[in-house]
Amino acid sequence: MATxxxxxxQKRLWSRKPEGDIANWLQEGELPADALQDIQTDNxxxxxxxxxxxxxxxxxxxxxxxxxxxxxxxxxxxxLFSPTVLAELGIEWESTLGDTPDREVNACHRDLVKxxxxxxxxxxxxxxxxxxxxxxxxxxxxxxxxxSIQAKFINVENVPTKIVLQMQDLD
Numbered sequence: 001m002a003t004x005x006x007x008x009x010q011k012r013l014w015s016r017k018p019e020g021d022i023a024n025w026l027q028e029g030e031l032p033a034d035a036l037q038d039i040q041t042d043n044x045x046x047x048x049x050x051x052x053x054x055x056x057x058x059x060x061x062x063x064x065x066x067x068x069x070x071x072x073x074x075x076x077x078x079x080l081f082s083p084t085v086l087a088e089l090g091i092e093w094e095s096t097l098g099d100t101p102d103r104e105v106n107a108c109h110r111d112l113v114k115x116x117x118x119x120x121x122x123x124x125x126x127x128x129x130x131x132x133x134x135x136x137x138x139x140x141x142x143x144x145x146x147x148s149i150q151a152k153f154i155n156v157e158n159v160p161t162k163i164v165l166q167m168q169d170l171d
Contacts, residue, residue: 003080004110005049005062006127008038011077014133031124038077039124046112046120049098049105050083056104061153063136064144065100068159073166076141081131086112089122101158102148142167 008014013035018026026032039046049062059080067076086093091112098109112123127133136144146167148154156164 001053002083003051003059004083004086005051005059006039006046006079006081006131007066008035008077008079008133010035010038011075011133011135013038014077014079014128014131016128029125029129031121031128035124035128036120039120041115041120044113044115046115046123047098048093048110048112050108050110051080052108055108057102057108060144061102061148062105062108063141064146064148065098065102065105065154067136067141068101068145068148068154068163069099070163071160072162073138073142073145075138076136077133078135079127079131079133081127085123085126085130089119089126091115091119091123101154104153138166139170142170146170 012019013032017028022032049057051057051059051062063076067073092114093110093112096109096111098106100106145154145159145163149156149159
């Protein structure tokens, strides 16, 4: 079964059960407005990756490819969800080439298109209810990059020097 991958930045904002200060007023299953900052659009499009069973681009490869584009190793938060979420919301998508150092990962890139503010808010709320929010630690993200380099999916020359140096500490 296919799964859709959407990168986010603040896992704590995507909890089904609110924690901290917002727990006093945010209802379970509601999306805090600040979470919309994690799913920023560009030209009414949102970048996601389609992970299909048996495909070359695995979750670890997608994390490695996206983490390799950063300036330094850091935690890596994301949401996994079923493509049916998009169909239920009437959200269209297009196959577009991704912009990572891994060609196979680039091939599984999709843009959610024709997004409105209402659709984006509904999408975020559906992710809270139906998505699986996950995190790779900085160490785990580094191991994903390292595995992709070792398998020759990513050329080490396309990875920032600071990340390459940080990965040396993973052994």
